[in-house]
Amino acid sequence: MGSTTSKLPAYDVREELKPENLFDISAEQIDDHWNLYKGYVKQVNTLNEELVKLRDAGEVGGLVYADRRRRYGFEYNGMVLHEYYFGNLKNNQNDLETGDLLTAMTRSFGSYNTWKKDFEAAAKSRAIGWAILYADTTTGALTNHFIAEHGNGNVAGFSPVLVLDVWEHAYMVDHLASGRGDYIAAFMKNIDWDKAQERYEAVKAGKITPRF
Ligand SMILES: [Fe+2]
Secondary structure, rough: OOOOOOOOOOOOOHHOOOOOOOOHHHHHHHHHHHHHHHHHHHHHHHHHHHHHHHOOOOOOOHHHHHHHHHHHHHHHHHHHHHHHHHEEEEOOOOOOOOOOOOHHHHHHHHHHHHHHHHHHHHHHHOOOOOEEEEEEOOOOOOOEEEOOOEOOOOOOEEEEEEEOOOOHOOOOOOOOOHHHHHHHHHOOEEHHHHHHHHHHHHHHHHOOOOOO
C-alpha cells in the first residue's frame, strides 16, 4: 500500500478571470455561471484525491473506480473550458481589426466576416456544448468546432483561441431556452480580442496556449 496523499496540486478558482460590466450579459448571469465553474474546480480536486486513494487501496478494478474514471475528462474539460471562456470575455464591442490572428483568420476563412458567420453557426448546433476557434499547432490553420457537452469534438493537440459556452446555463438567467441566438450576439460584442491574439501568438511561438 502506498501513500494515500495525492501528489497532484489542487486547482484554485481563478478569481481574476471573472468578467464584469459586460455588454448585454448581466452580472447575475455571470454570477450564476461562475458558481457552476467553481463546482467543476471542486470536482476535479475531489476526483484527483479519490482516484489516488482508490489506486493506493488496490481498488482499480471496482465500480467506484470505473465511475470516477469515467467522470475525469468531463470534469477537467468543464473546468478548463470555463477558464478559457471567462478569460476571453470583455466589454469590447469591436471586431478583430488587426494583427496576426486576423491574418490567419483571413488565410483560413477568406475574411473576418466569413469566420464570424461560421463560428456563430457552430455555436447554434442543436446540442449543449461549446463553440471553439481552434488553432492547429502544427500548421497554424484556424478552424471552428462544436464540442458536445465538454468532451466530444475537441481535437488532440489543437489549442483553443476563442471559447464560447453554449450550454443553456450560460444564458438562461438572461434569456429563455430559445434565446441562444440573442446570447451569441451578445457574446460576439464581448470578445477580448487581445486575449485571443495572445493565445494565437503562443501557438505561433510553439508554446502552450495560456488560459490565464
Ligand atoms: Fe458553462
